[in-house]
Amino acid sequence: MQNTASHGANRGALWLPFTAHRQFRQAPRVLVSAKGMYYKDAQGQDVLDGCAGLWCVNAGHTRTPIVEAIQREAAKLDFAPTFQMAHPLAFEAAGRISALTPPGLDHIFFCNSGSEAADTALKIAIAYHRANGQAERSKIVGRERGYHGVGLGGLSVGGISSNRKQFGPLLADAAHLPHTYDPSRNAFSRGLPKHGIEYADALEKLFVTHDPSTIAAVMVEPMSGSAGVLIPPVGYLKRLREICDKHGILLIFDEVITGFGRLGASFAAEKYQVRPDIMTMAKGITNGAIPMGAVAVKDTIFTGFMQGPENAIELPHGYTYSAHPVACAAAIATLNVYRDERLFERAAALAPYFEDAAHSLRDAPHVVDIRNEGLVAGIEIAPGDGEVSRIYKVFDTAFRQGVLLRCSGNTLSIAPPLIIEKNEIDRIFETIRRILNTTS
Structure with a gap:
């Protein structure tokens, strides 16, 4: 029999990701609509989006050109298979x-999320x-505190222990570099520490126990x-690039968060002038409007697969919704908005103001x-000793205050849409200060 219960009465049916459910159910945070820089919650309050949804809504919410592109394509071509088939927007989105x-990374493999992009990149490598x-090259090197989604491959290469500990043994052929966080020397750095x-250089130290000729790739954000x-x-x-080149190891950049303007450039690879061999992306690729991910690979990797009989499938990998036509339409429209409104350049221009606002919380x-870097900032908060963590109190109180x-x-991570205005930047950090002033 069909369940006719309202969403309010049947909330127990929903299992939310990365959520403390028992805590959440005591006072749910529910979003019902969005426009521009703001959500609206179930109580009708406007909520300033200080984190671009989930690092993804770089151009702001419900942008008309993106919405209309989705509507048009859904009415024209709701689905098209991409196994031995294609459709026009898949070619256009890949080209765009x-x-x-970066130059040379000209081949695009579509998937549906950052997690899928990470696993796809690892399999390609x-x-x-x-x-x-070189079949002996099967090991992947990740990094402590790295995050590459929740697929088995990305989780194995990732280095956030709380994400890994419940799932038992992961992939065996993974090693990890130390993370780079060094507050004793770099606390309160502005931009790159x-x-x-x-x-x-810890990569070369790994070679004492892991023969570099057995390592396929290094994957880092x-x-x-x-x-x-x-x-x-x-x-x-x-330096990572130099060491990988020296030993024939592929370098993979996970640009799921850093891509599409977050740091004031198309990608971090562009900003830092370091070209990876493989690059993953998602989130801002469609402004969060439709799930999509992608992997870019350099020419030599793509052509390396193009051998053997012409009727052989070179890469037996893919997803039902790879290059979904509606997602491709959303991606193209999103790229148009980024270009027409010069949002990457806008982010770069706003970055110094954003940096000053973030560092105003130093005291x-x-x-x-x-x-901080570009339009992203991390505010490290002392843990506190209460049953409810101090950081959660700040997060929850900020939401209740809009x-x-x-x-x-x-x-606390702050990464707003790139359309944010200076007065909204001020409001975010003033709200954090006000809450910290009254939080034990």
């Missing part, structure tokens, strides 16, 4: 994205070496978002560190 990626006659390039906004030290990414109660933030561990 490859025009933004391992399969490429096999196709290149000055100290820590030597953390990249240029800037770690979910681990609490960990900014790469000056020169760190370039606020309980603040132990502040990190500002949406993210909390990860003991870090």
